Amino acid sequence: MRRWFDLSFRYKVPLWGSALIVIAALAVSAAFMAQAYDDLRRDLVDSSASLGRALARNVFPAMLNDEVWRAFEIIRAPLSATPGDSTVQPEILLALDQRQQVFVATDPATAPLSIQMSEIGGDYPALARQLAAASETATVEHIGAQHLYVAVPIADDGMRLGTLVVVHSKDVFLPRFWSVARRGALTGLLVLALLLPINWYWGRRMAGPLVDLARSIDSVSEGVPHTPPPADYPYRDELGRLFDAYGLMVRTLQDKNRLEKEMIRSERLAAIGRLSAGVAHEINNPLGGMLVALDNFKRRGGHDERTLKTVAMIERGLSQIRDTVGAMLVEAKVKSRDFGPQDLDDLITLLAAEARKRKVTVDIDSNLSEKVPLPATLLRQILMNLLLNAIQASDPSAEVRCTVRHADGTIIVETFNTGRPIPEEVMSHLFEPFATGKENGSGLGLWVTYQIVSQLGGQVVAERLEETTRFRVVLPAGESA
Structure with missing residues (x-):
């Protein structure tokens, strides 16, 4: 029985x-x-009482004059109805005298003349006692077991000679009863045929929102709450208020989750900040010494052109390291020269070894003909990080393309x-610190790139196309400091 109560409201x-x-x-x-x-x-x-009273008035003179045959004809007359007559005919009629003896009967075999009614048997003894009382x-x-009895007095002008008993079988009105019952049953079936579909429709219509609400509440326990659409139940009754309360709860939980994520992200950034500060302290001192030595x-x-070119590239690389440390410290401004076409040539040279190692071709297509007002070291770092990631993610003999x-x-x-796509679980945390899809990756390259782009007032997005991964950086070309 309990399982009927455990059914879903959609069915219950x-x-x-x-x-x-x-x-x-x-x-x-x-x-x-x-x-x-x-x-x-x-x-x-x-009807029987009316018939009995009519017959009693007619049979009174016959009994008064002791005319048995005349009395028999009178009570026999109702049993001689023509076929097709709708009048319900009695089964037996009896005329009793005052001592309850049979004066005349339509069925002498059942009720012989002069026999005491209580001696006939069946229901007659009970009827005799009822008449006596x-x-x-x-x-x-x-009302007997098989018959219905109606007894009326045979009397006139205050003089009573006996009793007229009209006997009907109980089955006599059953055809009419079953006819009425069939009409009632058909009416009931029509009502059921109308009400049951309406009940089923409205029951499911009312229970559907409850089922959806229960499913939504279950999703809260799984950590993925979602607010049901307002169209699910637009009414303002108790169920509607329950939906409103659920929506308020979900929004509160979502705000709480966002706050927790922001707190976690802030803690990560604080940890990176402390790490960056330590790294910067350990790097800046020897880095400054190397830059001074190169300047000296x-x-x-007295140096040849090739040596000077190599020394200039080393100097630019060390400056880039210094500025990268500054980016990790999330500095608002980093002093640097403007970015020019020479920086793209440096990038091709710096990436050549990694490209040969991976057997990858790097193609940089640029429309730069002169310097642009952007910090060269920061933009070089952005390009370096993105191109290194692209080279390491590409298949052998593939091509990495870059447009500026x-x-x-x-x-x-x-x-x-092309090559290994970024995993879905990494995609949503791609620019967070320590988020990486590579086995030996630190998860800091894209985070540093994101920090630099943010400092420069730009945007960076990653997209997974059909067979290609694309990173797009948009930067306003303002004045470099």
């Missing part, structure tokens, strides 16, 4: 509603049939590579 509400409708229909039908049966019986009793002018109704080396003079476009005061950098 329509089923219980249907059960109540069926029970109500059966109860109404039963009451209607009982009333119909009682009305038919009452009609039969009234009744008043002389009362009409007596008696250039001042001595300067137009309308904006620098747009795009890198394209």
